[in-house]
Amino acid sequence: MRNFISYDESINILNNLNISKITTEKLFITNAIGRVIANDVIANHNNPEFLTSAMDGYAIKFEDIKNENIKIIAKNPAGTVVEMQVETNTCIKTFTGSLMPKGSDTLVPIENVEVTLDKIKIIKEVPFGFAVRNIGEDYKKDEVLIKKGTIIGFAEIGVLASLNISQIEVIINPIISIASTGSEILDLGETQTNDSQIRSSNHLTLEALFKSNGANTIQMGVVKDDMDSITKLLETALLKSDIVVTTGGVSVGDYDFVQDVIKDKLKAKVLFHGVNLKPGMHILLAIKDNKIIVALPGFAYSSTVCAMLYVLPLIYKFRNSNEKLPIVKAKINQDFPRFQAKTIFTACNVEYKNSEYQINFDGKKQGTSAILTNMLESPALLIQKENSENIKAGDLVDILLLNNLK
Numbered sequence: 001m002r003n004f005i006s007y008d009e010s011i012n013i014l015n016n017l018n019i020s021k022i023t024t025e026k027l028f029i030t031n032a033i034g035r036v037i038a039n040d041v042i043a044n045h046n047n048p049e050f051l052t053s054a055m056d057g058y059a060i061k062f063e064d065i066k067n068e069n070i071k072i073i074a075k076n077p078a079g080t081v082v083e084m085q086v087e088t089n090t091c092i093k094t095f096t097g098s099l100m101p102k103g104s105d106t107l108v109p110i111e112n113v114e115v116t117l118d119k120i121k122i123i124k125e126v127p128f129g130f131a132v133r134n135i136g137e138d139y140k141k142d143e144v145l146i147k148k149g150t151i152i153g154f155a156e157i158g159v160l161a162s163l164n165i166s167q168i169e170v171i172i173n174p175i176i177s178i179a180s181t182g183s184e185i186l187d188l189g190e191t192q193t194n195d196s197q198i199r200s201s202n203h204l205t206l207e208a209l210f211k212s213n214g215a216n217t218i219q220m221g222v223v224k225d226d227m228d229s230i231t232k233l234l235e236t237a238l239l240k241s242d243i244v245v246t247t248g249g250v251s252v253g254d255y256d257f258v259q260d261v262i263k264d265k266l267k268a269k270v271l272f273h274g275v276n277l278k279p280g281m282h283i284l285l286a287i288k289d290n291k292i293i294v295a296l297p298g299f300a301y302s303s304t305v306c307a308m309l310y311v312l313p314l315i316y317k318f319r320n321s322n323e324k325l326p327i328v329k330a331k332i333n334q335d336f337p338r339f340q341a342k343t344i345f346t347a348c349n350v351e352y353k354n355s356e357y358q359i360n361f362d363g364k365k366q367g368t369s370a371i372l373t374n375m376l377e378s379p380a381l382l383i384q385k386e387n388s389e390n391i392k393a394g395d396l397v398d399i400l401l402l403n404n405l406k
């Protein structure tokens with residue numbers, strides 16, 4: 001008899017896995033978008049380095065703010081360093097991005113002055129230090145600007161560029177091989193020869209999910225319920241990848257061979273097979289030659305949910321990143337009793353309204369774990385833990401935001 005462990009225990013086992021192989025490569029910054037940075041990025045200068053004008057106007061000494069007769073002694077375009085110094089009764093015309101001239105402390109915008117020949121009269125006062133960007137306004141020397149483990153996006157690229165860093169060291173993404181098993185499943189374009197055959201969606205759903213969440217994927221396609229074919233496929237996949245993910249063949253049927261291949265043919269170390277979880281109770285996690293095998297159930301909703309719960313955290317581990325599954329609180333619109341003594345993930349709709357996430361089940365189909373269409377549009381998964389209370393309308397519940405994983 002199979003020993004079903006709790007969901008929390010299965011996640012603990014996953015979290016305790018040691019990933020020895022974390023390797024890095026150097027990339028030009030815009031080729032590193034979506035990758036995880038391997039080291040902290042520390043500012044080697046203040047930005048700006050000098051007092052800098054934030055508007056077009058006249059650099060003055062603040063003591064002259066009520067002076068109606070200030071002489072313009074020079075112009076100070078951005079990109080130049082003006083030699084002259086602002087003294088009492090004088091100003092220097094200064095532009096956005098120009099350094100503030102020596103002696104000045106305040107910038108009076110063009111709109112606030114009347115100019116007559118080479119003199120200005122301030123018609124609208126500004127406070128001391130107006131429109132002057134302080135040294136280190138954006139960042140200070142020695143500040144940690146980007147922490148290791150961060151995923152590189154547009155803001156990181158901009159900050160790296162401002163530091164004159166063209167190449168960065170990033171973690172090499174894990175390689176995941178994906179295969180779907182089942183004698184009834186057909187790959188795209190394969191000719192259907194009898195009514196029991198269905199199109200395989202799992203191998204492509206998972207490829208998409210893993211690719212958009214930081215893995216390199218090897219698509220192994222579909223394989224029939226045949227011990228030798230499954231063994232060969234897994235052996236090849238293990239050679240090429242860090243993680244192998246299969247779907248189907250892990251339940252109790254006569255043709256559920258994936259579990260037998262993993263246990264008896266490959267003699268992999270099984271960490272668990274069976275979790276008190278809905279969907280995905282038959283999930284199997286094993287290790288073979290330091291490679292991880294995740295055998296997911298065949299149903300489309302089950303395999304997708306389990307891939308999110310177990311494989312995405314493995315990707316985060318391999319990338320040494322600070323990513324986490326996007327679990328947030330939401331207000332539920334109806335009572336929701338827990339119908340099984342399991343941890344249950346139920347598809348719902350989510351929207352952000354009145355400063356909170358709100359969920360409902362409008363249009364969600366009920367039936368088996370085969371229903372993948374419940375994950376279309378604006379989906380989330382309601383999480384009910386194994387020993388949680390029945391949920392009441394208006395309660396704040398935990399949900400997993402699915403569109404953040406697209």
Ligand SMILES: Nc1nc2c(c(=O)[nH]1)N[C@H]1C(S)=C(S)[C@@H](COP(=O)(O)OP(=O)(O)OC[C@H]3O[C@@H](n4cnc5c(N)ncnc54)[C@H](O)[C@@H]3O)O[C@H]1N2
Nearest residue numbers: 180182185200201202203248249250251256297298299302
């Ligand atoms: N007597 C029992 N029967 C079942 C149990 C059980 O405990 N006792 N568990 C049920 C649950 S829960 C699940 S989940 C499934 C898991 O079974 P398998 O992992 O062995 O998966 P299969 O039997 O191969 O397939 C299940 C279902 O999914 C369809 N499928 C398979 N592959 C794909 C694919 N690539 N794309 C789309 N759909 C796929 C397949 O046709 C089946 O309908 O077992 C239950 N039975």
Ligand code: MOO
Nearest residue numbers: 279280281302369
């Ligand atoms: O545990 Mo199965 O994956 O619900 O349908």
